[in-house]
Amino acid sequence: MNGEHDGSGGISPRAPWDDPALHERRRQEQGRNRHRDGHRHATSSKAPEALDLRLLAPALTCWVGAWWAVGLEAADAWRHALLLASGCTVLAAVLVVPVLRFRPPRHRADPRPGAPEHDPRAMGTLSASLLMCALCAATVLTISAAHLWARQRDPLSVAVASGQPVTLIGTVSQEPRVAATSRSTLVITALDVEQVDARDSTLSATVLGDTQWLSLPLGTRVQVRTRLRPTGPGRTEAAIVPKRAGLTVLGPPSGVLGAVTSIRAGLAQAVGAQGAEGAEERAGVWPPGARALVPGVALGDDHALPAQVREDMRTVSMTHLTAVSGQHVAIILGLGLTGLGALPRRWRALLGTVMLTLLVILVRPSGSVLRAATMGAVMLLGVVAGRRAASVPALCAGAIVLLLIDPWQSRNYGFALSVVATAGIVIGSKPVAAHLSHRLPRWLAAAVALPLVAQAACGPILILLQPSLGAWSVPANLLSEPAAVIATISGLLAALIAPAWPAAAAVIAWPALAACSWMVWVADFFAHLPGATLPWLEGLTGALALGACEIGVLLVVAPRTRSALLEGARRLMRPTRGRLAPWQRPEPPAPGARARHRLDCAGTRPSWRRSSSSALARRSSPTERWGVFWRRPGPRIPPPRSLAWRPPPTSPTSSTPSCLPPCSASPGSSTSPPWSR
Numbered sequence: 164m165n166g167e168h169d170g171s172g173g174i175s176p177r178a179p180w181d182d183p184a185l186h187e188r189r190r191q192e193q194g195r196n197r198h199r200d201g202h203r204h205a206t207s208s209k210a211p212e213a214l215d216l217r218l219l220a221p222a223l224t225c226w227v228g229a230w231w232a233v234g235l236e237a238a239d240a241w242r243h244a245l246l247l248a249s250g251c252t253v254l255a256a257v258l259v260v261p262v263l264r265f266r267p268p269r270h271r272a273d274p275r276p277g278a279p280e281h282d283p284r285a286m287g288t289l290s291a292s293l294l295m296c297a298l299c300a301a302t303v304l305t306i307s308a309a310h311l312w313a314r315q316r317d318p319l320s321v322a323v324a325s326g327q328p329v330t331l332i333g334t335v336s337q338e339p340r341v342a343a344t345s346r347s348t349l350v351i352t353a354l355d356v357e358q359v360d361a362r363d364s365t366l367s368a369t370v371l372g373d374t375q376w377l378s379l380p381l382g383t384r385v386q387v388r389t390r391l392r393p394t395g396p397g398r399t400e401a402a403i404v405p406k407r408a409g410l411t412v413l414g415p416p417s418g419v420l421g422a423v424t425s426i427r428a429g430l431a432q433a434v435g436a437q438g439a440e441g442a443e444e445r446a447g448v449w450p451p452g453a454r455a456l457v458p459g460v461a462l463g464d465d466h467a468l469p470a471q472v473r474e475d476m477r478t479v480s481m482t483h484l485t486a487v488s489g490q491h492v493a494i495i496l497g498l499g500l501t502g503l504g505a506l507p508r509r510w511r512a513l514l515g516t517v518m519l520t521l522l523v524i525l526v527r528p529s530g531s532v533l534r535a536a537t538m539g540a541v542m543l544l545g546v547v548a549g550r551r552a553a554s555v556p557a558l559c560a561g562a563i564v565l566l567l568i569d570p571w572q573s574r575n576y577g578f579a580l581s582v583v584a585t586a587g588i589v590i591g592s593k594p595v596a597a598h599l600s601h602r603l604p605r606w607l608a609a610a611v612a613l614p615l616v617a618q619a620a621c622g623p624i625l626i627l628l629q630p631s632l633g634a635w636s637v638p639a640n641l642l643s644e645p646a647a648v649i650a651t652i653s654g655l656l657a658a659l660i661a662p663a664w665p666a667a668a669a670v671i672a673w674p675a676l677a678a679c680s681w682m683v684w685v686a687d688f689f690a691h692l693p694g695a696t697l698p699w700l701e702g703l704t705g706a707l708a709l710g711a712c713e714i715g716v717l718l719v720v721a722p723r724t725r726s727a728l729l730e731g732a733r734r735l736m737r738p739t740r741g742r743l744a745p746w747q748r749p750e751p752p753a754p755g756a757r758a759r760h761r762l763d764c765a766g767t768r769p770s771w772r773r774s775s776s777s778a779l780a781r782r783s784s785p786t787e788r789w790g791v792f793w794r795r796p797g798p799r800i801p802p803p804r805s806l807a808w809r810p811p812p813t814s815p816t817s818s819t820p821s822c823l824p825p826c827s828a829s830p831g832s833s834t835s836p837p838w839s840r
Contacts, residue, residue, distance in 0.1 A: 214590065217292065218559035224296040225303045225563050229570035232307035234397040241311035248304035255297035261290040299563060307570040314401060318359035319366045323391045323402045331387040331404070332358040332413070334420070336367065337527075338427075339377050340466035350376040354385070354404060366401040369394065373406055380424050381527075382416025397574040423525055429661025430458050430654065431467075433668035434676060449680050450687075456679040457672060459485035460647060461654025463526045472683055475690035480618060480625070480636035484647050484682065488531040488581050492539045494651055495522050500546075512547045516540065525658075530578030533569075537561035538585070554589035558582065576628060580621050587620025588613060598721060614640035619713050623706035630701040632709075635689040643685050646678035653678070 232244040314320055322329040337353035350372045356364045368391070370376060379385065389408035394400050416424045434457045452472035459465035465473070465485040476482050499518045503511045523536050541557040562582055565572050572578045592612045599608035614637045622632070633639075653675035661668035689695060699705050 215553055215556050218556050220292050221295040221299040222559040222562045225299040225566045226573050228300045228303045229307055229566045229573035232304055233570050233574060236396045241308040244304045244308035248301045251297045251301035255294055255301060258290055258294040258297060262294050303566055303570060306567055310570060317364055317366050318362040319356050319364045319401050322359050323393050328390045329360050331356055335379050335381060335383045338381050338464055338466040339379060348374060350374060352376055368402040368404050369400045370404045371406055375410055380416055382420030382424050384413040386411040386413055399571040419524060425662055426658050427462055427464055430658040433657050433661045433665055433672045449676055450683045453676060453680040453683050456683060457654050457675045460650040460679060461658060463487040475686040478633060478690040478695055479639040479686055480633050481639060481643060481686050486531050486577060487526040489535040489585055491651060492535040496539055508546050512543045515543050530572055530575040531581035533565055534561060534578055534581045537564050558585055579624055583620045583624060584617045587616040591616040611641060623710045626699055626705045626709055630699050630705050632697040632699050634694040634697055635692055639685055639689040643682045646681045650675040650678035
C-alpha cells in the first residue's frame with residue numbers, strides 16, 4: 164500500500180520523499196514547469212532579482228521640472244523657475260523630519276540569498292521618495308533658472324531680439340544633411356557660435372542654408388553675416404541662420420574635431436573603395452544606400468543616406484539603427500572589459516571610462532549618446548564599488564545627471580526615445596519573453612521580446628513625430644538586429660584603422676557592407692508590404708489613445724498584470740496603516756486600554772495586535788521589558804472580565820511566555836501590559 168495508518172484509523176498518503184520514484188517524478192515535473200515558464204519556482208534557494216524603482220519618481224520629477232522650466236517664454240522666466248525651486252526647497256526641509264525619525268525594521272522580509280536586507284514596503288520609504296523628488300525638482304529648477312538668466316543676456320539672444328544684421332564666428336558642429344522640399348533643396352546643420360559682433364557667446368544656432376554648406380565638414384570654422392530669426396520655445400539652439408546668409412570659410416577642421424573628421428572620412432573612403440571598376444558595378448554588388456548606411460550604423464553619420472532608404476527605415480521604425488545609443492556602449496564596454504579581465508577592477512573601470520569617452524567624442528554627443536554614456540558610467544561606478552549592475556537605477560541616475568547638466572534634453576525627442584526604449588527593455592523584456600515562451604522556443608521568445616517592448620514603449624512618442632503605426636516594425640527590427648551588431652563592430656574597426664591603413668580598412672569593412680545591404684533589403688521589403696503604414700490620431704490625443712490601447716492589451720493578454728497592480732496598491736497603502744504619523748510623538752495609553760498577545764505555535768516571535776481600528780506599533784530595547792506605543796483616534800475599550808490576564812514574556816526576544824509550553828497558548832489569548840499592574 165502507498166499509505167500508512169494515522170492515529171485516527173485512516174490512511175494518510177505517503178510523502179514524496181518516502182517514495183524515491185515518486186520524488187524523482189515530482190522533481191522532473193517541477194523542472195519542466197520551471198523551464199517552460201521561464202522563471203524560477205517561488206521556493207527556489209535564491210530570491211529573484213528585485214526591481215529597484217526608487218529612483219524612478221525622482222527621475223520623472225526632474226524631467227517634468229526641466230521640461231516646464233525650459234519652455235517658459237517670458238522675459239523673466241528665470242524668476243518663475245527660481246520661485247518654484249524655493250517652494251520645493253521648503254517642502255524638502257519639511258520632509259527631512261519624518262525621514263530622520265524613521266527606523267527601518269531589523270528583520271529581513273525574504274530570508275533567501277539575494278533578497279534585500281530591508282523590506283521595501285516599510286514606513287519611511289514614502290517620505291524618503293518624496294524628499295528625493297523635492298530635492299531633484301529644486302535642483303533642476305535652480306539650474307534651469309541659472310541657464311535661462313545667462314541665455315537671456317547672451318549676445319546671440321540679444322541679436323535675435325534686436326533684429327539687426329550681425330556677424331557670427333563659429334564652428335560647424337554637425338554633418339550637413341539635405342532636406343529636399345517642393346521648392347528648393349535645403350541644407351540643415353548646426354553652428355556653435357563663438358563670437359557675435361566680436362562679443363563672446365556660448366550658445367548655438369541652427370543653419371538652414373543652401374548647397375554651399377553641404378561641402379563643409381564637421382569642425383570647419385566659418386564667418387556668417389545675416390539677420391537672425393528666433394527659435395521656438397524649449398529649443399536648445401537660440402537662433403536660426405536663414406538660407407540667404409553670407410558665408411566665409413575661415414579654416415579647415417582642427418584639433419579633436421579634425422581627428423574625428425579624418426576618421427569619418429577614412430571610413431567613408433574605405434567603404435566607397437570596394438568597387439573601383441565603376442559606379443554601375445558598385446550598384447550591382449551592393450544595393451543603393453548600403454555604402455552610406457555603414458557610417459550611419461557605426462558612427463551615427465547618416466547625412467549621405469539616400470532619401471528613399473531613409474523613408475523606408477522610418478516607415479518600419481528602423482531609424483534607431485543610425486542613432487548611436489546603448490548598443491554601441493554595450494559592445495564597446497563588453498568587449499573591452501572582457502579583454503581586460505585580468506586587471507584589477509579599478510583599472511578596468513578606469514580604462515572603460517577612457518574607452519567610453521573616446522566613443523562619445525568619435526560619434527558626437529547627441530541625446531541618445533549621452534544617455535547611453537551616462538548609464539555606462541554608472542555601471543562602471545558599480546564595477547569600482549564591487550556591486551552588481553542594476554539597469555533601472557543606472558538608467559534613472561543617468562537621466563537625472565543629464566537633465567541637471569543640460570535641462571534642454573527634456574525636450575529632445577532623441578533623448579526621450581532612448582530613455583523610454585531602454586526602460587521598456589530592462590523592465591518588460593523578461594516578463595514578455597517568459598509569456599511568449601509558452602508558445603515559442605525560449606531563444607525566439609527572447610529575440611521577439613526586445614523589439615516588441617521597445618516598439619510598445621516608444622509608440623506614443625513616435626505618434627507625436629509621425630501620426631501613423633508601422634504594422635511590420637517588429638519583424639523588420641527582429642531580422643535587422645543581428646546585422647546591426649555585425650555592422651557596428653566591423654564599421655568601428657574599419658574606422659579606427661582607416662587613417663593608418665586604408666587597404667586593411669577596406670577589407671575589414673566587407674562584413675559591415677554585407678550587413679548593411681541586408682538591412683537595406685529588409686527595410687525596402689517591409690516598407691512596401693500592405694499595411695506598412697496605418698493612420699492614427701495626431702498630437703497628444705493620439706499618443707494618449709495609443710498608450711491606453713497598449714495598457715488594455717496588456718491587461719487582457721497578461722491576467723497576472725491586474726493582480727500585480729492591485730498588489731502594488733496594497734503594498735503602497737499597507738505601511739501607512741497602524742503607524743504613528745511622522746510628526747507625532749508616541750504616548751502611553753490610558754490605564755483602561757488593553758492589548759492582545761497572539762502566539763505562533765511554530766516558535767516565531769509574537770505579533771502585537773490592537774483590539775480597535777488602529778493597529779499597535781511596538782518599540783523595545785534591551786533595558787525595557789515591553790514598550791507599547793499607541794495612537795488611537797477612537798474611544799478606549801476596557802478589557803472584558805471574562806478574559807484571564809497572564810504575564811508577558813520575560814524578554815522582548817523570547818517567542819513564548821516562560822510559564823507556557825511552546826504550543827499551549829491559544830491564538831486569541833491576552834496578556835496584561837505593564838501599565839495595567
